[in-house]
Amino acid sequence: MVDDARPGDLLPWRDAMDRALYGPGGFFVSGPGPAGHFRTSVHASPAFAAAMLRLVEQVDAALGHPARLDVVDVGAGRGELLRALSAAVGVAGEPARSGRSGLIPPRTGSPATPTPPAAARPPAPSGPSSAGPVPPAPVALAHRVRLTAVEKAPRPADLPDGIDWLDEIPDGITGLLVATEWLDNVPLDVAVHTAEGWRYLLVDPATGAETVGDPVDPADADWLARWWPAPGAGADGIGPTGSGVRAARPAEGPILTARSGSGRPEPPTAARAEIGRTRDEAWADAVGHVDRGLALAVDYGHLRDDRPVDGSLTGYRGGRQVPPVPDGSRDVTAHVAVDSVASAGERVARCAYDLGSQREALRALGADGGRPPLSLAAGDPAGYVRALAAASAVAELTDPAGLGGHWWLRQPVGVDPERFMAR
Numbered sequence: 001m002v003d004d005a006r007p008g009d010l011l012p013w014r015d016a017m018d019r020a021l022y023g024p025g026g027f028f029v030s031g032p033g034p035a036g037h038f039r040t041s042v043h044a045s046p047a048f049a050a051a052m053l054r055l056v057e058q059v060d061a062a063l064g065h066p067a068r069l070d071v072v073d074v075g076a077g078r079g080e081l082l083r084a085l086s087a088a089v090g091v092a093g094e095p096a097r098s099g100r101s102g103l104i105p106p107r108t109g110s111p112a113t114p115t116p117p118a119a120a121r122p123p124a125p126s127g128p129s130s131a132g133p134v135p136p137a138p139v140a141l142a143h144r145v146r147l148t149a150v151e152k153a154p155r156p157a158d159l160p161d162g163i164d165w166l167d168e169i170p171d172g173i174t175g176l177l178v179a180t181e182w183l184d185n186v187p188l189d190v191a192v193h194t195a196e197g198w199r200y201l202l203v204d205p206a207t208g209a210e211t212v213g214d215p216v217d218p219a220d221a222d223w224l225a226r227w228w229p230a231p232g233a234g235a236d237g238i239g240p241t242g243s244g245v246r247a248a249r250p251a252e253g254p255i256l257t258a259r260s261g262s263g264r265p266e267p268p269t270a271a272r273a274e275i276g277r278t279r280d281e282a283w284a285d286a287v288g289h290v291d292r293g294l295a296l297a298v299d300y301g302h303l304r305d306d307r308p309v310d311g312s313l314t315g316y317r318g319g320r321q322v323p324p325v326p327d328g329s330r331d332v333t334a335h336v337a338v339d340s341v342a343s344a345g346e347r348v349a350r351c352a353y354d355l356g357s358q359r360e361a362l363r364a365l366g367a368d369g370g371r372p373p374l375s376l377a378a379g380d381p382a383g384y385v386r387a388l389a390a391a392s393a394v395a396e397l398t399d400p401a402g403l404g405g406h407w408w409l410r411q412p413v414g415v416d417p418e419r420f421m422a423r
């Protein structure tokens with residue numbers, strides 16, 4: 001719990017979230033960390049880290065195997081992803097784990113399995129031009145990779161020495177910047193649509209009760225006009241004065257859809273909006289720290305034509321979805337306006353981006369999730385069981401109704417973007 005939340009305080013949601021999550025005693029900077037309260041892709045299956053390792057290899061190849069390859073995890077939790085990558089690559093003297101360890105499924109050509117260095121080279125062209133000198137094999141990833149966690153929480157005592165721990169994104173990244181379920185926890189303001197237009201909602205951090213505040217400022221009004229369509233006439237959010245106060249939305253409350261007199265459902269209209277400008281700025285800043293390579297954001301979110309009616313703000317605590325009371329006792333999160341974030345990143349990267357589902361992205365990285373054919377069971381029972389175990393490890397990550405529905409935003413910087421398209 002944050003120490004200074006008193007009943008009757010009223011704060012903009014952005015300040016309330018910031019204090020509840022990152023202030024003294026805040027949810028993410030004290031206690032067990034995210035993994036103690038909810039599952040992310042990183043926690044769900046080692047197959048996620050295995051796919052990430054393949055992406056690291058792709059980035060390495062696209063950059064021509066630089067002398068130093070950065071992997072920077074922004075919003076790193078307790079360093080779970082980098083621990084898995086560190087073990088898989090064999091950083092700082094750790095033996096690289098083979099697939100049989102159960103942590104990283106084996107894959108031919110991956111540094112997780114011993115392979116001759118030549119396997120990392122592109123195939124030699126055939127014909128007379130192939131007669132020239134063979135280029136030297138790249139130095140193994142373990143000797144070139146630099147793993148850096150960026151986190152507001154303190155460095156865990158048991159984190160391997162080979163992983164750096166910073167509270168700010170470092171400059172001059174050459175490699176991969178990855179942010180899994182970071183942006184949804186970047187604090188934002190919430191607005192309600194009234195007869196006079198959008199106004200901020202204020203929240204009592206101790207109870208979650210909300211009050212209508214001032215009209216949104218010009219920058220937020222611009223963001224809303226571009227990215228979050230206002231409700232049509234007659235949409236009933238909280239009125240301009242309304243009752244003034246209401247409890248924070250229950251996590252699984254009903255979704256209100258306006259209906260026409262004809263009985264035909266009208267397109268949904270949003271009474272509340274989560275103003276994603278802070279996420280756009282955070283992502284643009286992150287992308288700006290990459291000199292060359294790829295910035296990847298993985299998160300749940302929505303597009304302009306499909307914004308959640310009445311917003312998406314909610315809470316998680318102890319494995320359960322709970323009302324989003326910003327008192328420091330729980331996660332407070334809202335889905336990400338991923339198209340707006342992508343556009344902000346593109347302005348910095350000046351390069352085409354790719355936005356698709358985790359399901360597509362993991363499949364493109366070789367994590368399939370499909371069941372092996374039954375015919376395999378007869379011919380190779382042990383192989384069938386192994387393939388079945390590998391498929392179920394991936395299934396949760398690719399389920400379109402769950403983690404597989406998360407967005408992957410790939411933002412290349414200074415490299416050929418074609419190399420990072422999911423297809």
Ligand SMILES: C[S@@+](CC[C@H](N)C(=O)[O-])C[C@H]1O[C@@H](n2cnc3c(N)ncnc32)[C@H](O)[C@@H]1O
Nearest residue numbers: 028034040042075076077150151152180181182
């Ligand atoms: C939902 S957790 C995700 C953890 C991990 N990436 C995963 O996928 O399991 C979000 C994390 O982002 C961290 N975070 C949020 N804003 C941050 C910032 N500006 N700088 C560094 N860390 C931040 C939080 O402290 C929290 O640990």
